[in-house]
Amino acid sequence: MEGFVYGFQRVPEHCHRWRFFGKNLFRSVMDEISNLPLPEAFLNFLEENGIDPSIYTASDSTPRYVRLKPGCEAELEEIEAEMKCKLRKVDWLPGFYSLPPDIQIANSKAYQDGKIYGIDAASGAAVSALKISPGDHVLDLCAAPGAKVCMMLDLLGDSGSVTGVDVARHRLAACRTILQKYSLGDRCRLFVADGTTFSLAPVRVDSVSRSCESAFEDKDDKFREWTSRRPWKERKRAAKAREAKSSQLVAVLVDAECTHDGSVRHIQKFEHWGWRTLQRRVLDAERTDSLTVLQLKLLRNGFRLLKVGGLLVYSTCSLTVAQNEDIVEHFLKENASAELQEIDEAEGWPCKCGRIPKTLRFDPLTSQTSGLFVAKVTKLAT
Known part of the structure; x- marks a missing residue:
């Protein structure tokens, strides 16, 4: 597929649609961020997949996120005093708070006492899309x-x-x-x-x-x-x-293994691990081909285990089309009882629409979160 990059002209809808521009703009963006220590092979990978390379400049401004354990709301001021920072409520995702990106929570008393845990807001959104209610039986396949x-x-x-x-x-x-x-x-x-063969x-x-x-x-x-x-x-x-x-699973989450290219902090680790490791784990064609096979198998098995009328959410922290929209489209074509659902909870979420209707994409620039693709499917009676 011809490379593209997300531009900045919005179409007014509840989730932001973005127009696509050509390679010239992509190259100009790359020129502007040429000081990034990203190897040429990775920049080519981004271009081929239509990923804006400037997301990798956003790590210093992308906050960390924590979820406050239910029942600990009254202790928020005490937690802030102990951590010496303000926990800012995430208005679009109940129970979530953002912290400055340099704050480490692992040594805090609140973390050690089990009052907070770290989870990116985009991952929290994927869980929210399942519409879990008390009494449900839920499967997390990864x-x-x-x-x-x-x-x-x-x-x-x-x-x-x-x-x-x-x-x-x-x-x-x-x-x-x-x-x-x-x-x-x-x-x-x-x-x-x-997870591709697990059975309940x-x-x-x-x-x-x-x-x-x-x-x-x-x-x-x-x-x-x-x-x-x-x-x-x-x-x-x-x-x-x-x-x-x-046989009563009403919700299944398939947060599948992927190349993790949507996680800026993950990509930055390769500066220490070495760019050859990046080549093997992210760019190698054999590796990515094996991942897409795995992702489709996980999605198939998760759907097999789901009861009629139940909901399945498929997500990855990759921004590539091959690991996201292509997987969903392939799955829908082979499963007549699978129907893609609008994610109603996304009203007000800071995300973009994916390349197929009803799917969503989070990224550091638009969402101030880690990159994540989300699609929701329901099982119809046959």
């Missing part, structure tokens, strides 16, 4: 490192459940740690599993009875589940209850 799972459980309140899946054992262990930190583990089960089959009682540690040691079983330390009879009752719920 759950690690766990902030989105925490947000889902916050939205569920005291009822419903979340099932988190990730193929990486060490990443899911980090997810388990954050759930324990925020005391959210009792309504969430985690599986070390391939009934869980064996012997699996449920395992402890946190042993559940991650045995590598022979297809899926490895973590459960909290509760009495055996209580875990057995919970397992039977989950069997009945296995």
